[in-house]
Amino acid sequence: xxxxxxxxxxxxxxxxxxxxxxxxxxxxxxxxxxxxxxxxxxxxxxxxxxxxxxxxxxxxxxxxxxxxxxxxxxxxxxxxxxxxxxxxxxxxxxxxxxxxxxxxxxxxxxxxxxxxxxxxxxxxxxxxxxxxxxxxxxxxxxxxxxxxxxxxxxxxxxxxxxxxxxxxxxxxxxxxxxxxxxxxxxxxxxxxxxxxxxxxxxxxxxxxxxxxxxxxxxxxxxx
Amino acid sequence: xxxxxxxxxxxxxxxxxxxxxxxxxxxxxxxxxxxxxxxxxxxxxxxxxxxxxxxxxxxxxxxxxxxxxxxxxxxxxxxxxxxxxxxxxxxxxxxxxxxxxxxxxxxxxxxxxx
Numbered sequence: 001x002x003x004x005x006x007x008x009x010x011x012x013x014x015x016x017x018x019x020x021x022x023x024x025x026x027x028x029x030x031x032x033x034x035x036x037x038x039x040x041x042x043x044x045x046x047x048x049x050x051x052x053x054x055x056x057x058x059x060x061x062x063x064x065x066x067x068x069x070x071x072x073x074x075x076x077x078x079x080x081x082x083x084x085x086x087x088x089x090x091x092x093x094x095x096x097x098x099x100x101x102x103x104x105x106x107x108x109x110x111x112x113x114x115x116x117x118x119x120x121x122x123x124x125x126x127x128x129x130x131x132x133x134x135x136x137x138x139x140x141x142x143x144x145x146x147x148x149x150x151x152x153x154x155x156x157x158x159x160x161x162x163x164x165x166x167x168x169x170x171x172x173x174x175x176x177x178x179x180x181x182x183x184x185x186x187x188x189x190x191x192x193x194x195x196x197x198x199x200x201x202x203x204x205x206x207x208x209x210x211x212x213x214x215x216x217x218x219x220x221x222x223x
Numbered sequence: 224x225x226x227x228x229x230x231x232x233x234x235x236x237x238x239x240x241x242x243x244x245x246x247x248x249x250x251x252x253x254x255x256x257x258x259x260x261x262x263x264x265x266x267x268x269x270x271x272x273x274x275x276x277x278x279x280x281x282x283x284x285x286x287x288x289x290x291x292x293x294x295x296x297x298x299x300x301x302x303x304x305x306x307x308x309x310x311x312x313x314x315x316x317x318x319x320x321x322x323x324x325x326x327x328x329x330x331x332x333x334x335x336x337x
Contacts, residue, residue: 001249002336006240006329010232010253093225124225127259127327152306153258156321187309187317 014128017096021131024103025114031219032114034130036154037138039120042164044072046138046199047115051079053202054209058112058216063102065094065119072117082106093124096131112216122147126154133219134159141165141176148184155185160193162208167198226262230269233329238278240332250283250333256325257291257306289325296320 009015025032035043044064051060062083064072073085084102086094099116106114116132118125126135137158139147142165148155155161163181168174182194193211197204233251241248255261263286274280290303297316310317 002244002246002334004240004244004332004334006236006332008236008329010229010236010327010329013232013235014228091228093228095228127225128228149306153260156258188306188321190318190320 011128014096017100018129018131021096021100021103024100024108025131025133028108029220029222030108030111030114031216032116032130032132033134033136033159033215034116034118034125034132035136035138036118036122036125036158037120037140038122038143041120041138041140041143042199043117043120043138044075046162046164046197047117048075048079049199049202049205050115050209050212051076051081053205054212055079058213059110060113060115061106061108061111063094063099063106063114063116065098065117067091067119082111088119092119092121093128094118094130095128099130113212122151122154126157134215136160136162138162138164139181141168141174141178145175145177145181145184148181148188152188155192156188158189158192160195160208160211161185163194163196164199166196166203167201226266227269227273229261229266229327230273233270233284234274234277234279236329237282237332241278241334244334246334246336248279248282248332249335250285251329252285252287252331252333253327253329254287254289254325255327256289257304258324259327260288261286261327287330291324292322293319294322 037043060081062076064083064085066072068087070085073083076083084105086098135158137154169176178196185192195204195208197208237248237251267284270284292301293304294301295311295316296318298314300311300313302312
């Protein structure tokens with residue numbers, strides 16, 4: 001028997017493509033964010049509303065990840081924003097190679113912001129770097145306020161947390177303690193920006209838009 | 224089920240290394256951090272399934288889970304953080320900085336040399 005030291009990152013192939021994507025995006029000074037959440041938290045609705053409300057101010061391109069169908073890309077295209085649909089055909093997360101191919105299909109030069117909507121899953125996508133500048137985690141109030149404690153990785157790694165569907169809290173339809181979520185998320189990640197929003201009614205969206213615009217400005221001035 | 228992607232990458236790395244040494248692989252030791260955890264049982268099941276009929280068939284995987292450390296901003300204590308009760312063991316402070324998490328690494332491969 002002989003033991004050999006390897007010391008190699010297992011997901012090195014993915015990381016190579018992620019690094020290429022970083023070079024591609026930073027070379028063009030384009031901000032790219034990776035949205036991660038459970039299925040049904042409202043990622044696509046947030047994207048559609050964001051694109052529509054910021055029309056004329058920022059140009060957004062979207063990369064949509066789903067197991068199957070191009071329903072989400074069609075919803076984005078209805079806003080006239082360019083959208084590339086990736087079907088993972090069973091895979092639980094998007095990979096950097098898929099993003100690399102999608103970036104080449106988007107009119108990146110004309111865009112201010114590229115948003116990736118990852119496959120609905122609060123676990124696996126957090127382990128695969130895509131070359132994004134930051135992750136955005138979305139949690140809807142119907143999912144419960146225990147998620148930062150149960151799924152710490154994604155909250156520890158994200159730049160911002162969108163707490164969506166806050167309109168459901170009026171009338172007591174769901175028991176969800178926003179303060180608890182803020183405290184638990186900030187224990188894992190002191191610097192996380194937290195925006196309680198309703199993509200349906202528009203409540204709280206202004207703060208998210210301000211943060212997005214500020215992030216685009218900071219990104220274009222860096223490097 | 225990202226363990227399947229990890230299993231596929233392991234198959235590539237282990238068979239390449241074994242071919243370089245012209246030997247049959249029998250075991251591999253991998254390590255992972257706390258924010259990119261691996262479920263050992265799921266990984267081994269996936270790995271056994273995809274290595275049937277390959278040079279990696281029968282390779283035993285051993286997974287080491289490394290804790291993640293935090294530094295307390297109040298008393299500067301460095302400690303292994305438990306996400307179920309994230310607080311400083313020394314001063315019970317809840318204001319801390321997470322240190323870098325251990326990456327997912329293949330540390331060592333065991334080869335049969337006879």
